[in-house]
Amino acid sequence: MRRLPRNPAGLLGAGIVALLVLLALFGPPLWADAAARINPREISQGSSAAHLLGTDALGRDLLARTLTATRLTLGLALLATLIGTATGILLGTLPQVLPRRAGRAVIAAVDLLVAFPALLLAMFTAVVAGLDAQGAVLGIGAALAPAFARLTHTMTASVAGADYIAAARMLGVPRHRVLTRHVLPNIAEPLILNTAQAMGGALLGLSAMSFLGMGVQAPAYDWGRLLNEAFGHVYVTPSAVVAPALAVTLAGLGFMLLGDSFARAAAHTRAPAGGPAAAPAAVPAPDEPAPDTVLEVRDLTVAFPGGTTPVRQVSLTVRAGEILGLVGESGSGKSMTAAAIGQLVPHPGRTGSARIRLGGVDLDGLTASERRRLLGSSLAMVFQDPTSALNPALRVGGQLAEVATLHGGATRTEARDRAVERLDRVRIRHPADTARRHPHELSGGMRQRAVIAMGLMNTPRLIIADEPTTALDVTVQREVLRVLREAVDETRAGALFISHDIAVVGEVCDRIAVMYAGRVVEELPAGALHQARHPYTRALVGSLPDMDTDRSRPLTTIPGRQPAPGDVGEGCAFADRCALATARCATRPELRTRTGTHSVACWEVK
Structure with missing residues (x-):
């Protein structure tokens, strides 16, 4: 007008x-x-x-x-x-x-x-x-x-x-x-x-x-x-x-x-082929995990029509109070893994696994309504873009309160009070005023913290953060990471932190799982990142400049490109880009434990 x-x-x-x-x-x-x-x-x-x-x-x-x-x-x-x-x-x-x-x-x-x-x-x-x-x-x-x-x-x-x-x-x-x-x-x-x-x-x-x-x-x-x-x-x-x-x-x-x-x-x-995919076959589950495990995923596979398989037999565990970093290039299957855990794989995708347990409960053994109820109360999703994660037509407080009324059994007054308290917990100033605002009235960092607060409305067992700091500047990024770390420490929830930035993952996470072409190729403690053994992980670490980097020399790069999900062969998917590749790499190596906390999928790593 x-x-x-x-x-x-x-x-x-x-x-x-x-x-x-x-x-x-x-x-x-x-x-x-x-x-x-x-x-x-x-x-x-x-x-x-x-x-x-x-x-x-x-x-x-x-x-x-x-x-x-x-x-x-x-x-x-x-x-x-x-x-x-x-x-x-x-x-x-x-x-x-x-x-x-x-x-x-x-x-x-x-x-x-x-x-x-x-x-x-x-x-x-x-x-x-x-x-x-x-x-x-x-x-x-x-x-x-x-x-x-x-x-x-x-x-x-x-x-x-x-x-x-x-x-x-x-x-x-x-x-x-x-x-x-x-x-x-x-x-x-x-x-x-x-x-x-x-x-x-x-x-x-x-x-x-x-x-x-x-x-x-x-x-x-x-x-x-x-x-x-x-x-x-x-x-x-x-x-x-x-x-x-x-x-x-x-x-x-x-x-x-x-x-x-x-x-x-x-x-x-305003701001500027194929038939239905068959459900992937499950394989026998391994031994029972530790008692404090909040997420156990065994041999998770996601397939789409036409032979496109973005996730291939991924196994992960997340323990209470622990942040597991899932890192890899774009297209490696990180976000699709998170979607499969949250039962959000878009149609016509099909998900198969030997086991997906959340808080000790096997999701495959639940009815659809029981599964939604468990995920709604025990799983929190923090998405990459807070602008799309929050409904622009609703006030922030109302969106947070909806979580508590649907799955916490809270009254509207109790839900509104809890929403203000959660906004305060994630270090948002004037939380009561913020709860009455629409998402477009908040800065990017405030919106992302509001999304984290939404995830904490029902004290979840698991928090999945899918590249939550990608769209933020460095200063705000650090604040959001600190809020996420504090939320995990206070609630003793487990967290799956997804990112393509291995430096950020090394800073905030306790353990790191590296994905390439839909598979986990290495898993190790975050403190041992400099001791990575897989050639792909070492290349990722080597491509990060620091204060000691010789600026007269070019940065380390990885030649070639990651294969598309429908083009992954039977052998090692990284072989075409690897300087250590041999004829043996025509057969895919399995993820094997090298030490108690370090696993690598590479024939050339002893």
Whole structure:
């Protein structure tokens, strides 16, 4: 709205719409009597001082009738727009709450309706519903619905992959609540903007229906009905069609210009193969872990159609009060491993494992509802981008409180108080004020600490932090890492810290697992990072400059590139980039324990 005064087209559209609204409100009281007054002596007269735009076949003033018809015309157009909008939004969101096959059927039906000519669909519906104003409104509403359904489905899909949606799913928030609380508020803007343009289309469509005799019937009249009545006399008194034709044109133009201006302003303010994958086969589980183990993963594999396997038999353990760092290049499978642990692998991916235990409970032995309940209360996810991890349409405190009400059984007051306390725990100043703010009102570091506070709402057993400091500057990064370390120490939770920065991992973590091409190739204590044995880990460490680095020499680099998940062969995936590779590397080495706390998957490491 602030940009509207600087947009001439928008000002024109707003002025026309405002004038129409005034005419709809005051037109009937002012001109209804003149519009209904029959005068046999002035039948079908042209323009005159008494009748500026002439009279109709009964001597009634055409200008007065046009002004009076504004209320009925706009009212029917508004009703048709509401019907089309509501029906379209319902159809567009149904795939989010229905089973997958039923959702696809709805999408297919919408695609079929979108391909059908809108006016023909409106006429068909009107014929079925009745050739009157009610049938015309239903027909135009039916014609508008497919386009809104397609827009809604597209916008819903665009936010469905956001981290805050994934977090809500992991918390076990019901589908309908995810839709109404997290999805619809974030796609409301484009829907509202398109409603203004749809209003113009509905007005034109209803006028066309009435003109064809399929809409408003005598003695009632709208602009289309006035055009229908005047059309038979257009060659005798051409002025008879001027008033309703001009009204239809200006009204349609006004709504179209206003809707287009809103859309442009909104856009200006925004920041710049194969069949289904088979579930990977599980292998026998090894011996029982230590009693204080909060996460045990054995032979975790994630596969997608077409032979793409981003995670291959990964085994991890995280103990209480310990931070395990998972490090590797982009595409090594770190984030997909975290998604598999949190049961968030996107369709059509399939997850297989010998065992995934959280807090000693085997996830594979639980029902879907039991699994959601356990993950919602025992697992906290801290995502890379706090902007996408927090719902921009909701206040920060409300989002934190939702966790406590869903899985902690807290009342709203208790949940709000706990949210403020958790914000204070992660060193956010003025936590009560912060809880009342929206995410865009916070800095990047505050948003990330708020996400950590959200994870601590129910005192989780495991915290998964997926590159939580990547988007932050060095100073804020250090603060967030300190908060994470303090949270683990205070709650005695275990943490899986994912990063591509081995220096950050070495600073905050207790142990480090190095991933390459979907597998763990080395696992060692963080304090022994300088004693890494695998060639890949040594290359990562060597590529980090420090105060003793000789600046006259180029930094260490790793030649070549990591193979894509679908191109990993049977041998060592690092062999093509390794200076120590031999013929033996054509067979993949297993991860073997070299010392009590150090394991390496390399034939050349003794």
